[in-house]
Structure formats: structure tokens, C-alpha cells
Amino acid sequence: MKKQKIKEMATNLGVNFTTKWTNKMLIRAIQTAEGNNPCFSSTVLAGCYNDGCLWFGKCKTGFDENV
Numbered sequence: 066m067k068k069q070k071i072k073e074m075a076t077n078l079g080v081n082f083t084t085k086w087t088n089k090m091l092i093r094a095i096q097t098a099e100g101n102n103p104c105f106s107s108t109v110l111a112g113c114y115n116d117g118c119l120w121f122g123k124c125k126t127g128f129d130e131n132v
Contacts, residue, residue: 071095092120 093103
């Protein structure tokens with residue numbers, strides 16, 4: 066997923082962000098807005114079983130700035 070799409074998702078969820086935010090920062094803010102643990106690409110991965118999270122698959126396969 067491209068950064069522009071992630072920004073659109075964040076905006077639609079009411080997330081306030083700046084142009085300096087990385088994909089990882091945006092995704093964690095989106096996770097928070099959706100009521101999920103903001104854990105994208107963190108050490109929490111080993112114990113994460115929240116397969117309802119949009120980012121679950123990307124977390125499990127490793128982080129890529131071009132999500």
C-alpha cells in the first residue's frame with residue numbers, strides 16, 4: 066500500500082498528522098483510531114494474534130516502508 070492511501074485512511078479516521086510522519090507512524094495512529102493496539106512492526110509481533118487488524122499480515126511478514 067502506498068503512503069498516499071495510508072494518509073487517506075488516516076484522514077478518514079480523523080487522525081491528525083504531519084507530512085513528516087512515516088508509514089509506521091501513520092499505521093500505528095490508524096490502529097489506535099480503530100481501537101487496536103498500536104503495535105505495527107514492533108516487538109509485540111511474536112504474541113500478536115489479532116488477525117482482524119488490517120496490518121496483521123504485513124506485521125507477520127516484516128516491515129516494508131512501502132507497505
